[in-house]
């Protein structure tokens with residue numbers, strides 16, 4: 001990886017998963033969760049919520065995924081909380097995947113990449129989510145900056161929501177689905193990198209089994225949709241088959257609902273992680 005200033009993201013993620021198990025917990029301060037935690041809808045409460053999750057989980061799980069929208073809703077005060085969450089979670093040893101789902105023309109993509117993937121940026125994370133629906137090629141600046149800085153990019157392929165089906169399963173002229181073409185493009189970027197490349201894909205735990213061929217991806221698969229959206233840890237085996245070792249399961253509400261008790265949050269995360277580890281061992 002020429003020009004990389006440190007280990008590539010694929011290796012950093014593989015190391016984190018080996019040390020802590022495969023799990024990504026979303027930090028999503030939904031209004032309903034704030035209420036369940038007896039918190040009001042204010043930047044101070046969002047900080048309390050998110051920092052409790054960081055305290056409980058940043059030393060425990062491989063990846064934390066703050067969802068930017070829940071912070072942006074409070075304007076600059078919310079974004080200041082997000083900056084603190086990202087920095088403190090990273091300082092405590094978790095990889096931080098900032099969920100922003102950005103996608104734009106190439107020149108603007110450079111600006112997004114500088115905002116999240118440059119070490120000096122106030123919101124510098126370890127990886128971001130991006131949308132390829134302006135064309136996978138439009139993501140090139142973000143993929144390049146991520147590679148240079150040892151960071152990762154997770155590209156939406158087959159999302160967990162039911163509304164994605166029509167667009168993402170549409171067949172292209174050569175017969176491949178749009179979603180498969182994203183997986184294949186990510187695989188081309190990752191080709192030859194060991195243990196895997198820095199471009200992951202997002203494929204929901206709720207999609208049909210065997211819908212996508214990940215055999216040439218050589219990268220991680222972020223799998224949201226557990227719990228609140230109907231997916232189960234057991235269904236991950238059916239959906240992803242032999243690609244299961246590449247899967248990073250995501251859960252937010254299912255774990256966050258066990259707060260605000262720190263020990264409760266930790267044991268809820270451990271339960272999902274251990275259930276997934278048991279699936280891997282089958």
Ligand SMILES: O=C(O)c1cc(=O)[nH]c(=O)n1[C@@H]1O[C@H](COP(=O)(O)O)[C@@H](O)[C@H]1O
Pocket residue numbers: 026028067099129158159160161202203204224225226227228229250251252253254
């Ligand atoms: O990129 C994502 O993280 C994502 C992609 C997708 O296809 N589906 C999906 O639910 N997500 C995110 O994953 C999280 C899932 O939250 P829960 O349904 O509460 O576990 C949310 O932050 C979603 O925005």
